Amino acid sequence: MKQNIEETLKECISLPSQNPPGHVNEVISWLENWAQGFGASIEVQKVEPFKSNILITLEFGSGPTLLFNTHMDVNNPEGQSWDSDPFIAKVKNNKIYGLGSCDAKGSLVCMMFAMQKLALNPNALAGKVILTAVMDEEAGGHGSFHLVKQNIKADGAVVGEPTNLNIAVAHKGTYMKKIRLKGVPAHSASPENGVNAIINTAYFILKIQELNKKLSEYKHPFLGSANANVTVINGGTRQNTIPGFCEIIFDRRLIPGETHEKADLELQKMMEELKAEVDNFVIESIETIVSTIPSETDINEKIVETACYSKKSLSSSNYEPTGFRAGCDMSKLVNYANIPTVIIGPGSLEQAHSPNEFVEIDQLYGAVSLYENIARGFLS
Known part of the structure; x- marks a missing residue:
């Protein structure tokens, strides 16, 4: 069981998964140990040598299925000039600096914390939550494409990418x-x-x-x-x-x-x-x-309405969805698996793939609350 978001993200950053080569076995073992601690079901899908997906599932009886999806591989920092070792996370000015801090290990850690909170308090939940942590998103999304070829099913999905916690319903x-x-x-x-x-x-x-x-x-x-x-x-x-x-x-x-x-x-x-x-x-x-492939989710879909309502309840103001200008694995879920999907995550796309990548610590806590609220609203 994990208790501290900052220290947990620093652990995750220290696990090498830069792509190329995109090996993610150390991250998978780390996630397995964590998920076992809160009683989740675990499946490891081997996609390529040293490259697998891991599916972490919580079941709460009959009801809809919500998918959390994000990636374990990160940008390769070769050729970049970092102020410090990109694999040793540093905290400065309420930000965590390190490789993958916003793209997308921040999302991964926050989704795991949300899963842990759901497991510890399953009151009024009905349905299933599956976290799919995938390989090779940075190389074209082979991990999520493998998911859809394995016939993944869900009624809605949240893809973890850096959106500054905005709710994106379309991407390039x-x-x-x-x-x-x-x-x-x-x-x-x-x-x-x-x-x-x-x-x-x-x-x-x-x-x-x-x-x-x-x-x-x-x-x-x-x-x-x-x-x-x-x-x-x-x-x-x-x-x-x-x-x-x-x-x-x-x-x-x-x-x-x-x-x-x-x-x-x-x-x-x-x-x-x-x-x-x-x-x-x-x-x-x-x-x-x-x-x-670009993709888009209709703003009237339940996952969009649930996400916007959850965002509004946390920020106490009206909220309208936005777009995500980069490509991401939403394309596989929407275009191949027909799963209505939104993109939400801590951090800014401006920091992704950049030297001295960082994520604001406040956004990490906000992401955990937002992911948890979306799950509770979608499965209530």
Whole structure:
């Protein structure tokens, strides 16, 4: 049994689960020991070597099923500059700093505390609560996709991601490609003998900027506009050689109503235009990096109404749902398992994947209360 939220989150942060490689066995063992302490049923689903899901279930008789879902893997801090060891959590100014503190070990720990409180006081509860802590969310959501392939069922779900405890009912999808352009290397003193892949890539980037401007013309009510960006570029071999290759990561974010097929057509159109406009424009390869679908839950669904009522009861003010601009595992639960879902968690998306990631301690306590109240309202 755990008693202190801050110390428990610090324990969780110390358990390595950075992705890649995404190994989560230490987190699973830690969660098993905790869940056994409050009498939950436990199932471990092996998905890949060293990568499993864990399902922690509390049953309170006949009634609806509520799913809590969040992930055990965290961003890999390699290449980032942290002020201290990212695996050793620090407390400063009422914040906990550490890898995964907001994305999403804060949500994981708070959901577990809410489960513990429900187990210790099951009065008036009817139904079932299942916490699904999954692997590989940071690599495209393979853990939650495995859940739906295993026929997970629920009447409503809460996905733990950093929303500053706002209730998000929609999120963006991800269409991320590694695109390699082919040039012809030559001595830089004789550029006419080569094809500069970096310059051709620059033309491509300008096309992506044009697409981004066009996408900004339509705004989703909860998410704003879709967007397209280049997030990584790599090309050339030597300072005196015309580059024979250049690679970019094309990061296209989709809003509900958009599909990967639509993004495919946009990419195809840009490439066809560039082949007509730029001499020796050649795409050597296109590789899918991450592919997730946007999703949205109707605001009249019971899980949305219950979450908003719970938020209102804790804050004593009216509350309206919002959107989550990143991709997350809500897409699997809504689009494949048909489970109405909201996204709620402590911390801000601004800190996720950033050096010196942190979560406010007050939000951790708020998250435990909100998760518990949602469960009690949904299962009452």
